[in-house]
Amino acid sequence: MILADQHVHSHHSADCKESMDRIAVCAEEAGLTSLCFTEHNDFDYPPVDNKDLTPDFFEPDITAYHDEYLSIAARHAGRIDLRFGIELGLQQHVADRNRALVSEHPFDLVIASIHVARRRDPYFPSFYEGRTEEEALAVIFEETLENIRLFDDFDVLGHLDYAVRYLPSRRQRVDLTPYRENIDEILRLLIRREQALEINTQSMWKRQYPETHPPRAVLARYHELGGRIITFGSDAHQADHVGGAFAGAAAIAREAGFTEYAVYRARRAEFYPL
Ligand SMILES: [Zn+2]
Numbered sequence: 001m002i003l004a005d006q007h008v009h010s011h012h013s014a015d016c017k018e019s020m021d022r023i024a025v026c027a028e029e030a031g032l033t034s035l036c037f038t039e040h041n042d043f044d045y046p047p048v049d050n051k052d053l054t055p056d057f058f059e060p061d062i063t064a065y066h067d068e069y070l071s072i073a074a075r076h077a078g079r080i081d082l083r084f085g086i087e088l089g090l091q092q093h094v095a096d097r098n099r100a101l102v103s104e105h106p107f108d109l110v111i112a113s114i115h116v117a118r119r120r121d122p123y124f125p126s127f128y129e130g131r132t133e134e135e136a137l138a139v140i141f142e143e144t145l146e147n148i149r150l151f152d153d154f155d156v157l158g159h160l161d162y163a164v165r166y167l168p169s170r171r172q173r174v175d176l177t178p179y180r181e182n183i184d185e186i187l188r189l190l191i192r193r194e195q196a197l198e199i200n201t202q203s204m205w206k207r208q209y210p211e212t213h214p215p216r217a218v219l220a221r222y223h224e225l226g227g228r229i230i231t232f233g234s235d236a237h238q239a240d241h242v243g244g245a246f247a248g249a250a251a252i253a254r255e256a257g258f259t260e261y262a263v264y265r266a267r268r269a270e271f272y273p274l
């Protein structure tokens with residue numbers, strides 16, 4: 001059983017209104033013993049598709065976030081172990097700002113995510129204009145590789161196939177074999193640096209998608225290449241989704257060969273049986 005959700009958003013993320021306290025309560029009720037808040041920080045987010053999203057839209061007040069985290073963690077002490085994390089949006093031109101941010105705060109966990117590739121977010125339909133879905137996916141894996149070559153101060157790579165969530169066709173099966181070369185390079189780099197690969201369950205609980213992000217074939221490949229460090233995250237933006245689809249995700253991870261998962265504290269992994 002997975003006892004730790006390590007990808008959760010609260011109202012400190014610009015796209016979320018949920019209270020930290022309610023998240024902690026729901027996590028306890030779901031039987032989790034540990035939860036890491038991982039609020040969005042995307043420097044210079046491109047407001048291409050929605051002019052209300054200013055470039056600093058996804059830049060939280062991290063001091064306010066940390067202060068509230070400390071009080072909520074103390075309130076729930078002894079019932080659930082709450083941790084302080086960040087989901088950092090990578091783009092090549094903000095690598096230095098990301099480095100500075102990570103060094104300035106006492107994070108337990110830093111997730112690196114690609115939410116923007118070539119100045120567009122695959123969440124929005126404009127990302128797919130003039131591109132087939134295959135071309136769009138190719139862009140994502142190229143950009144992911146380029147970004148993690150440039151920036152390495154993170155613990156976990158988040159939702160490796162993020163764009164699969166938002167493909168216009170909404171298909172239930174996406175073959176990632178055509179991108180194998182870049183995906184292998186990404187996995188090898190993570191393994192070499194002892195960084196974790198996240199198993200993100202959002203599509204499983206949100207739309208009954210049959211795979212985690214990344215899917216089982218990529219998890220098996222990561223294992224085959226020697227990768228052993230995985231984390232689980234629901235990517236919940238509402239308290240009642242915390243720990244969503246964890247039983248199914250654990251089964252997929254076991255099938256891919258994993259026997260344990262990592263839980264981060266002060267940016268160090270501790271391992272627990274799957
Ligand atoms: Zn994300």
Ligand SMILES: [Zn+2]
Binds near residue numbers: 087235
């Ligand atoms: Zn997230």
